[in-house]
Amino acid sequence: MRNVVIIGSGCAGNTAAIYAARANLKPLVVGGHEPGGQLSITSLVENFPGFPEGINGPDLVENMKKQAEHFGAEYIHGSVTEVDFTKRPFRLNIDGEWHETRTVIIASGASARWLNLPSEQKLIGHGVSSCATCDGFFYRGKKIMVIGGGDSAMEEANFLTRFGEEVTLVHRRDAFRASKIMVDRTVANPKITMVTNTVVDEVHDVSQKTVTGVTLRNLKTGETYRRDVDGFFVAIGHIPNTRPFVGKIELDEDGYIVSHGGARTSLTGVFHAGDVQDRTYRQAITASGAGCMAAIEVERFLEAEGH
Numbered sequence: 371m372r373n374v375v376i377i378g379s380g381c382a383g384n385t386a387a388i389y390a391a392r393a394n395l396k397p398l399v400v401g402g403h404e405p406g407g408q409l410s411i412t413s414l415v416e417n418f419p420g421f422p423e424g425i426n427g428p429d430l431v432e433n434m435k436k437q438a439e440h441f442g443a444e445y446i447h448g449s450v451t452e453v454d455f456t457k458r459p460f461r462l463n464i465d466g467e468w469h470e471t472r473t474v475i476i477a478s479g480a481s482a483r484w485l486n487l488p489s490e491q492k493l494i495g496h497g498v499s500s501c502a503t504c505d506g507f508f509y510r511g512k513k514i515m516v517i518g519g520g521d522s523a524m525e526e527a528n529f530l531t532r533f534g535e536e537v538t539l540v541h542r543r544d545a546f547r548a549s550k551i552m553v554d555r556t557v558a559n560p561k562i563t564m565v566t567n568t569v570v571d572e573v574h575d576v577s578q579k580t581v582t583g584v585t586l587r588n589l590k591t592g593e594t595y596r597r598d599v600d601g602f603f604v605a606i607g608h609i610p611n612t613r614p615f616v617g618k619i620e621l622d623e624d625g626y627i628v629s630h631g632g633a634r635t636s637l638t639g640v641f642h643a644g645d646v647q648d649r650t651y652r653q654a655i656t657a658s659g660a661g662c663m664a665a666i667e668v669e670r671f672l673e674a675e676g677h
């Protein structure tokens with residue numbers, strides 16, 4: 371019987387593990403299908419406090435994991451495929467094997483939605499990014515393209531004009547899902563060009579291992595053409611990793627966990643941390659902070675129950 375199982379090994383899960391381990395709770399951390407979370411697919415992280423020279427994303431999460439293991443956290447590979455939250459102790463199916471636990475911290479994150487073009491996938495971290503806050507800085511004076519027609523795409527396009535010489539926003543329709551105020555702001559920004567009714571057929575150049583341009587296709591005319599770009603930002607939404615929890619705890623209409631204050635979910639003894647609940651900030655530091663909160667709540671909860 372575990373005191374706490376932490377689902378996910380990104381910043382939220384690892385920080386929860388550090389705190390829970392230091393509280394002597396011997397947490398079990400389930401790595402998940404993207405061990406290390408979003409940071410494992412970024413390069414240099416320059417906004418995590420404490421690293422004046424920046425730190426590579428994969429190194430940052432690996433350091434957190436080592437820190438948690440140092441205090442007694444245990445990590446296992448695999449994913450939670452099914453949960454039984456009908457009674458306590460809770461039961462979690464981890465790749466076919468059931469585990470019992472008094473409490474659960476869900477830190478399974480949200481995965482960026484990608485276009486899923488083979489060329490795009492091969493160039494993630496080499497000019498292709500899903501996070502303007504993380505990677506915009508690397509495109510100072512460069513040509514940037516943003517894909518999407520929602521608030522995220524508008525926000526990222528506007529943010530990226532601080533760095534890029536020009537920003538092209540490409541959207542597959544001519545109507546935008548984004549709020550009017552965000553669209554108006556984008557249209558009014560002289561550094562942004564909007565290209566509508568257009569999709570991306572390919573990101574170049576996989577053979578050079580860096581982004582040099584894209585092939586675009588106008589859906590109205592069928593015309594295809596090439597555009598030179600240095601940075602390619604995909605902002606077409608995120609998908610929270612909550613499939614095993616559907617019907618077990620309260621989720622909103624997009625599948626994000628609904629917070630019941632602090633790190634509490636709708637179910638006593640089940641806590642949330644990081645992007646699986648947060649659709650607003652989505653930063654490494656906010657996820658770490660949320661992991662800390664969840665572990666402290668677990669500690670207090672177990673203590674109140676006499677464990």
Ligand code: NAP
Nearest residue numbers: 485518519520521522523525542543547605606607608649
């Ligand atoms: P979103 O509102 O779901 O918009 C996703 C956009 O990506 C849509 O324009 C969609 O096109 C496009 N898209 C999806 N799949 C695509 C594909 N395969 N190829 C090309 N385009 C594709 O997502 P979001 O912008 O991330 O926003 C999520 C939520 O957070 C929203 O509720 C939003 O209001 C909120 N948010 C708010 C702010 C803010 O207020 N500052 C900032 C960011 C996000 P279609 O329209 O054609 O489907």
